[in-house]
Amino acid sequence: MAANTKNSFKFVVVGGGIAGVTCSEQLASQFPSADVALVTAAPLIKAVCNFKQVSKTLEEFDVEEKPSTVLEEKYPNLRVIQSAVEALHAQQHAGHRGQRSYSQSAVASTVRMFENDDREVRMPYRTPTLLTVDGLKVHYEKLCICSGGRPKLLTQDNPNVLGIRDTDSAQEFQKRLSQAKRIVVVGNGGIALELVYEVEGCEVVWAVKDNAIGNTFFDVGAAQFLIPTLNTDKPERAATCKRVRYTIDGQPAIQGPDIATGVDRLGQCRAFEEPGSALGPDWHEGIRLRGAEEVCRRVSVEYETEVKRIYTQQEFLLSPLASQTSGSWPVYVELTNGKTFGCDFIVSATGVVPNTEPFLHGNNFELAEDSGLRVDDHMKTSEPDVYSAGDVCTASWEASHLWQQMRLWTQARQMGWYAGRCMAADVLNETIELDFCFELFSHITKFFNYKVVLLGKFNGQGLGLNQELLVRCSKGLEYVKVVLSGGRMVGAVLIGETDLEETFENLILNQMDLTPYRDELLNPNIDIEDYFD
Numbered sequence: 010m011a012a013n014t015k016n017s018f019k020f021v022v023v024g025g026g027i028a029g030v031t032c033s034e035q036l037a038s039q040f041p042s043a044d045v046a047l048v049t050a051a052p053l054i055k056a057v058c059n060f061k062q063v064s065k066t067l068e069e070f071d072v073e074e075k076p077s078t079v080l081e082e083k084y085p086n087l088r089v090i091q092s093a094v095e096a097l098h099a100q101q102h103a104g105h106r107g108q109r110s111y112s113q114s115a116v117a118s119t120v121r122m123f124e125n126d127d128r129e130v131r132m133p134y135r136t137p138t139l140l141t142v143d144g145l146k147v148h149y150e151k152l153c154i155c156s157g158g159r160p161k162l163l164t165q166d167n168p169n170v171l172g173i174r175d176t177d178s179a180q181e182f183q184k185r186l187s188q189a190k191r192i193v194v195v196g197n198g199g200i201a202l203e204l205v206y207e208v209e210g211c212e213v214v215w216a217v218k219d220n221a222i223g224n225t226f227f228d229v230g231a232a233q234f235l236i237p238t239l240n241t242d243k244p245e246r247a248a249t250c251k252r253v254r255y256t257i258d259g260q261p262a263i264q265g266p267d268i269a270t271g272v273d274r275l276g277q278c279r280a281f282e283e284p285g286s287a288l289g290p291d292w293h294e295g296i297r298l299r300g301a302e303e304v305c306r307r308v309s310v311e312y313e314t315e316v317k318r319i320y321t322q323q324e325f326l327l328s329p330l331a332s333q334t335s336g337s338w339p340v341y342v343e344l345t346n347g348k349t350f351g352c353d354f355i356v357s358a359t360g361v362v363p364n365t366e367p368f369l370h371g372n373n374f375e376l377a378e379d380s381g382l383r384v385d386d387h388m389k390t391s392e393p394d395v396y397s398a399g400d401v402c403t404a405s406w407e408a409s410h411l412w413q414q415m416r417l418w419t420q421a422r423q424m425g426w427y428a429g430r431c432m433a434a435d436v437l438n439e440t441i442e443l444d445f446c447f448e449l450f451s452h453i454t455k456f457f458n459y460k461v462v463l464l465g466k467f468n469g470q471g472l473g474l475n476q477e478l479l480v481r482c483s484k485g486l487e488y489v490k491v492v493l494s495g496g497r498m499v500g501a502v503l504i505g506e507t508d509l510e511e512t513f514e515n516l517i518l519n520q521m522d523l524t525p526y527r528d529e530l531l532n533p534n535i536d537i538e539d540y541f542d
């Protein structure tokens with residue numbers, strides 16, 4: 010049951026993804042008597058469960074997609090408003106708090122708007138407001154924007170170029186794939202790595218800009234270690250997916266390989282165009298990513314190439330390229346390496362754009378180069394009392410030399426949680442230190458069925474020539490890379506069951522001079538954990 014039937018809240022959080030849900034849970038539990046609202050476009054929210062702190066900075070957790078009522082039941086002071094925000098008037102704060110000065114005309118126009126509205130005139134203060142597409146006005150004292158990101162597509166509005174972000178787009182991909190004989194995957198990051206490994210029954214042409222696969226996570230050595238896996242069969246997967254997924258009417262729907270049923274049920278009740286929350290680590294578990302052919306995995310990688318032009322079938326047939334390519338396909342991709350491929354569709358796995366719309370209009374948000382909302386070390390944006398966390402924001406503080414932002418699930422959780430704590434500290438007039446999780450970058454994931462742990466400057470980011478790499482590799486078993494700078498460990502890539510993460514994390518955090526131990530560090534005959542005990 011919702012505690013607050015009015016539209017005025019002490020804390021408002023926008024976005025039902027990991028960042029927004031974690032932030033609102035943090036606030037609702039810390040201030041049980043304060044009204045908290047979570048405004049989100051999608052009917053389902055994403056909540057962290059089975060959280061496990063693996064080591065000082067490494068964490069693992071599952072994420073469940075749940076109906077929003079679950080949150081309201083857990084926190085009586087938390088109200089979930091399912092509606093997309095279409096405007097933010099953050100500047101109304103300035104007039105009444107005097108924190109910033111804005112032009113008279115800007116303030117006057119917002120005041121006029123409110124005087125025409127009976128409900129607003131009765132408000133004791135002219136509080137800053139969010140407007141939703143359903144016409145609801147939501148007033149806040151502190152706001153946290155966690156609206157995530159959307160795929161940065163190669164081209165917009167081409168029905169044969171798909172991006173994968175949320176449940177809807179994954180289902181669209183699965184549906185199209187089931188009819189497909191060949192797809193072209195463009196991009197060299199997380200989604201591409203997952204797709205080329207998972208897709209079966211369909212030829213995959215993988216076009217990457219770089220000279221090795223997985224540039225956002227790996228160097229050439231790790232890529233060499235992984236690439237033979239593409240030509241081996243996948244191990245059998247457990248029959249069911251351990252997480253329950255829900256339809257928007259709140260019923261558990263999709264479980265394990267039964268996704269076809271789930272698609273139909275979701276398809277029937279899907280009546281919204283709003284962005285959902287981003288998929289996460291196990292989005293393809295239990296989903297049948299199978300094309301129309303009777304083949305296992307068939308991937309060919311086109312290195313150091315980009316998309317030159319995408320042709321419709323009609324355009325292609327009229328082009329000089331038509332005489333050089335056989336078969337008839339709905340869409341054709343011309344690459345900069347001179348090759349052209351016809352395919353059923355193209356997956357643009359080319360990164361994320363922060364979802365800053367519609368918050369920018371009429372406000373004074375500072376944006377970073379990647380278009381994210383700039384936040385300081387207290388997750389504050391440049392607008393008063395507006396915080397931000399997760400994929401939509403860009404960390405703009407002077408970061409620890411061992412941390413960098415990547416738009417990942419773990420960072421969405423950490424930022425959401427820390428933003429909630431900063432908002433609380435602000436209200437309580439307390440000081441708060443930057444959380445320890447921002448000391449060292451750490452990420453656990455799985456690629457090509459190998460456990461992958463990334464620590465610190467795992468690819469020597471920003472180190473230039475000031476780095477030394479130590480590598481140990483056992484084909485098909487493990488790949489271990491350590492990045493040293495000035496004799497100190499600053500990063501590591503661990504692929505396989507290496508069991509080295511905790512020791513290396515400690516060595517990175519304590520910045521011990523490892524010069525005397527360099528030759529022993531990756532010696533497989535030495536128990537390194539004991540060695541540094």
Ligand SMILES: Cc1cc2nc3c(=O)[nH]c(=O)nc-3n(C[C@H](O)[C@H](O)[C@H](O)COP(=O)(O)OP(=O)(O)OC[C@H]3O[C@@H](n4cnc5c(N)ncnc54)[C@H](O)[C@@H]3O)c2cc1C
Pocket residue numbers: 023024025026027028029048049050051055092093094095155156157158173174175199200283284285286287288289290291292364366367398399400401416417418419420421454
């Ligand atoms: C296919 C895929 C696989 C991934 N795999 C991994 C992985 O293995 N490991 C990992 O760490 N990360 C992974 N990620 C990245 C990870 O999912 C994201 O970094 C993380 O979920 C971002 O969380 P968020 O809360 O910031 O944003 P989102 O999850 O995008 O949530 C944004 C929320 O805001 C809402 N919203 C948007 N606009 C509005 C509006 N105007 N009004 C109201 N609500 C709005 C949306 O409905 C949504 O609920 C993956 C991403 C994808 C797409």
Ligand SMILES: NC(=O)C1=CN([C@@H]2O[C@H](COP(=O)(O)OP(=O)(O)OC[C@H]3O[C@@H](n4cnc5c(N)ncnc54)[C@H](OP(=O)(O)O)[C@@H]3O)[C@@H](O)[C@H]2O)C=CC1
Pocket residue numbers: 163195196197198199200201203218224225290315316357358359360361415416417454455
């Ligand atoms: N297991 C995990 O941890 C996973 C994490 N994710 C996360 O989900 C988000 C979305 O994934 P994804 O879309 O793969 O994004 P990523 O940022 O991981 O990768 C994008 C890739 O596309 C390349 N690229 C960008 N523009 C172009 C272009 N015009 N032509 C060709 N290549 C291009 C990038 O190269 P460059 O870097 O040179 O710009 C990069 O290789 C990311 O935040 C990712 O970290 C996704 C799946 C799994």
